Amino acid sequence: MSGNEHKYINEAFETNWIAPLGPNVNAFEKELATYAGTAGAAATSSGTAAIHLALELFGVGHGDIVFCSSLTFVASANPILYVGAEPVFIDSEEETWNMSPVALACAFEDAQARRKLPKAVIVVNLYGQSAKMDELMEICERYEIPIIEDAAESLGSLYKGKKSGSFGHFGIYSFNGNKIITTSGGGILVSNDLEALARSRFLATQARDAAKHYQHSTVGYNYRMSNILAGVGRAQLEVLDERVQARRDVFDRYVQALGDIKGVHFMPELEGTYSNRWLTALTLDPEVIKVTPYDLIDLLEEENIEARPVWKPLHMQPLFEGCKFYPHGKGDVVSKRLFAEGLCLPSGSNMTVEEQERVIEVLRKHLLASNSLKSDEAVHEVYGKQ
Secondary structure (H helix, E strand, O other), rough: OOOOOOHHHHHHHHOOOOOOOOOHHHHHHHHHHHHHOOEEEEEEEHHHHHHHHHHOOOOOOOOOOEEEEEEOHHOOHHHHEEEEEEOEEEEOOOOOOOOOOHHHHHHHHHHHHHHOOOEEEEEEEHHHOOOOOHHHHHHHHHHOOOOEEEOOOOOOEOOOOOOOOOOEEEEEEEOOOOOOOOOOOEEEEEEEHHHHHHHHHHHEEEOOOOOOOOOOOOOOOEEEEOHHHHHHHHHHHHHHHHHHHHHHHHHHHOOOOOOOOEEEEOOOOOOOOOOOOOEEEEEEEEOOOOOOOHHHHHHHHHHOOOOOEOOOOOOOOHHHOOOOOOOOOOEEEEHHHHHHHHEOOOOOOOOHHHHHHHHHHHHHHHHHHHHHOOOHHHHHHHHHHH
């Protein structure tokens, strides 16, 4: 917490604005839209809810298809199933770990040949790093298909001087407890389409018609953010730039301490972009380093340090078995390789230098120690299990 949250929370209690509407909600929407550089914003109960509303606003439904990044958390794609549509997953590329323009172009060519274009494309900005938005937008504009920019992890990041999340017809941010700023739970939909945002608020408040009695002509949802949580968000937004700098400092210290180890490669930052470095992520080259990410996760856990693998690609998830997937290149599935070789390190904004040095000490010890090396067969076995 920033320390200023109580001011807005107390105002909510003192004025008795507790429900999912009120001055904090209105102000948070305006302040976030100003920060993102969009015409407006609509606060929601979660980032997932915001994606769901965006799909509803595009009229996505049964029988439709939606293209979506594969290397992401399942929340990016679950709303596609909510509306009864079919997800088609797009591989990553090496320079950002995000949606591959090459794979997206192939998917569109196939879709056009089958006369079944998608209704929308969900582009994810992984771990704070913006995707190649110019290339992706050019492809989508060619086919006149709108983009939903999933910036759940990239609030505060920049792409060519413009705020991440402001490129698609809709952008979404998440304020879950693990994000760079939090409302404990919540999200927001941003757009320059004010009419659509007004419609999203209608849908998010049970789609109540303009009548004195309770009348409903369409299905609605309970997706609005409470006035109390919006107050937390207002205070958090005030320190967002500080949080971004703190995460970037954490990333830089890891690079300085571990970057000299052959086979260790940190998540790149595309030229012209500025990542919030929400999580510090790296890969271990199995041809050089014979200890796997899963070995390191276990070794860190023994020291009461939590680390995690990179997201398991959605096209590899049992939930999406049978869904179409377009790789970056023939025989080159970048997202699968990143999953097999990737590791996410402790990266909290409030992480002390001493805490980080303890993590670094454990990592260096096991990356460099000869008795931690495993056979090539063991390394390849990891790939075989994925």
